[in-house]
Amino acid sequence: MGKGSPRDFKRQAGVALKDPALRIALGRARSGFVEKRTQARRQLPEFDRLCAAATRVRDHSIDHLDTLLVRFEQEVLAAGGQVHWAATAAEARQIISGICSDAGARVVAKGKSMVGEEIALNPALEADGLTVVETDLGEYIVQLAKERPSHIIAPAVHKTREQVAALFARRHEGPRRDLSGIPELVDEARRVLRRAFLSADVGITGANLLIADTGTSVLVTNEGNGDLCATLPDTHVVIAGIDKVVANATDAATVLRVLARSATGQPITAYTSFFSGPKRAEDLDGPKHFHVVLLDNGRADIRQGRYRDMLRCIRCGACLNHCPVYTAVGGHAYGAVYPGPMGAVLTPLQWGLRESRDLPNACTLNGRCADVCPVHIPLPALLRQLREDIHDAKVEGRMQRWLLGRWVRLALQPDRYRRVTAQVAGLLRRLAGARGRVSRLLPIPGWGRGRDMPAPAGKTFFQQYRTPSKSSGDRS
């Protein structure tokens, strides 16, 4: 559960649609997120212009990734930290394994990181014999349940409180406790995770942004778990995609203004932290060692092609929350690290078109995701481009390809088209009889399950229509 593959999207979506608990959980999330973002937007008159400004900031970043990353590296080094570059997920895992073993680590406390999910970090560290504890509550829940996050900012959005309570009761030691309410569940997790923070030798967090000018990693959380990961253990490791860098603090502020509002509707999260290197000599606390791992994993290639706009993404999750398909099937159906519209673009680019061909197609192109994306990523246009790539690479279903080809040829021959549509209208009419709709023996496979097909009442429009200008003379 929760670890499927994009190949099985259809089946996984079918299973998800039949899960009543999931429906309740997703319904709650959908209305909550949408409502809160709408309010946040209403409360800030400049919101749309700030999004445009954030879009320009991110474009500037993507244009100048090379110089910004080099500058970032220089500044981290100057502050006493270390920077590691990883071209692939495997390289990133190796680097982090190495850091942990150099630190003599046994316990690793992790803050929520989608890049961590992308490189499948936890299994690798566990294979090294480390105990890895996810400390973001949602992430902790999915770790206990041996699932993957179903949402990029709300990892356990698919679970109800009853499911979380059952999970804690099963997996936590000690006497039975009251876990009936959300406060009790949160306290329970706090108690267990406190121990993990205090015993951790290494803290690993993601980064929402990197600031080139000061070598700063920016981390946005509401729980404060990321800050504990970055403060208590002796070693702090930041993992971030190379796309995350911005030029300076002003640019960071511009992005932060629209990030939380788009994600949770907050003007700013409870904690927004800026880490620049290890503990200074005179500091009373903080990690002695500070590392940043910069991950490419396909981003540089994406930058060179026609999906470049996707790199602006700030992982706010708004496109997921407003996507009708995501909110119907949930994140696990996608079978990928990144779900929803942004995931339907990223997954085929990172994992291959053939594997993921369902994801760009499972979209009504309704456009709401692009409307709410704070950095104006034209998600439907990118999804359509992916469909073109799938078509050009001939990896779509054979039947689909054949049907589409026939349809196009027919559409290009109006006279033949007239004859064929007249026949189809007649067929539908006969199937429908007096009921006006076809309920069985549907000529279009896929439609009939759950829907009738309204039938035409008579002949086609063009069978009935006589052009008035023909009867009223020439029209030269």
Place this chain on the structure above:
Amino acid sequence: MSARDSILAKLHGGPPVKRRDPPLRPAVHGDPVRLFVSRLQAAAASCEHLARLGQVPDAVSAYRCAHQLGGPVAVAPALAGLAWSGVGPTIGSCDENVDLGVSLAQAGVAETGSLVMLSGPDTPTRLNFLPDHHLVVVHTASILRHLEDALLLLDASLPRALNLITGPSRTADVEQTIQLGAHGPRALHVLLIK
């Protein structure tokens, strides 16, 4: 070729750096201190106005009384000069046994209601995250309008950590229902000094 070189080689060749539009900031109307307080309160923090810095220890005592806190207190060295004899805190960073941490904010941000906490020898970071109750002293004169104003402090001193704190710790990870006190402080109380 190292990963670094191969990645940078692929990234090479962006367009020339252009002059960019001046950054856009939302309008901050009226008195920044009032806005700061209302934003903080909206984020579930409580606020209290004090006339002088010298009143902080009494305010801390009153807070402990009101919340029936008998456990250890830790105070940031930046506030060590105050008359703490009635509270009897440790001065410095803290461990997990401390109930209440008292720290000093370098500044506040009116736009978001955020406290600006810089790490340093006089302002240890643990105080901000480990205790259940977090009391923060901030001078009203230090309240800035915009996020950018606060982030200038990065360029100026580059502390290990700059934490913008806006309310107590919270989570909405169970059923999207907001619950305070996820990992960090369950309560944030701000003492504003004229």
Place this chain on the structure above:
Amino acid sequence: MSARHPDTALFVTCLVDLYRPQVGFASLQLLERAGMTAEAPPAQTCCGQPAFNGGDRAGAQAIAKQVIASFAEYAQVVVPSGSCAGMMRRHYPELLAHDPAWAARARDFAAKVVELSECLVQAGINLHMAWPGKVCFHHSCAVLREMEVQGQPLKLLAQVRGLEVTEPVDREACCGFGGVFSVKYPDIAIRLADDKLDDVKASGAELLVAGDLGCLLHLAGRASRRGDPLRVFHLAEVLADQLDQPGIGEGA
């Protein structure tokens, strides 16, 4: 009037041609009533969306050229569908942007395309009709976002005396049609239709109206399978006072 050469063309759309010819005739009638001389050029087939959204760019380009050529002589092209109008106005120019022979023609053509309700409001039509009842208007996504037509359908419906007009609470939610999507991913499409129909039901309306036949076939098909006593019509049929005729999916 009839001696005048029509300067307005109706792009009937493939779905109207096949499934709901009365929408085409109602549209022509409304255009005449708004003072235009309109006709439906017979060389038309489909706007090319199935190809465009199915990844067949070359096919979509070929169809776009055919449409542009067959409507060249008209001053304005009216479309009783937000998604087809969006295709022609927004996507034809970008599809043909790099074709030196067609780029300018595609742009000129796009400028002539109007969605039906948009056109009727511009022309200042006066409906003079009454219908007692309650209608829920579904804004199709293409109309909302590609055409940025927002208030026009409601303005027109407001002219109908006695008609109470509501919208679904989540008015921006997609109904799940999405062209080929509704056939390729029927289970998801049906879930979205159910959400929309529940929303419509909660509004208490007995009529469901929209400006896109695709959405309507999908929603009417689902409503009749569920047994919802909902009557479903295209906006053009309502405005042409044809509510006494059978709705979409109703028998004669």
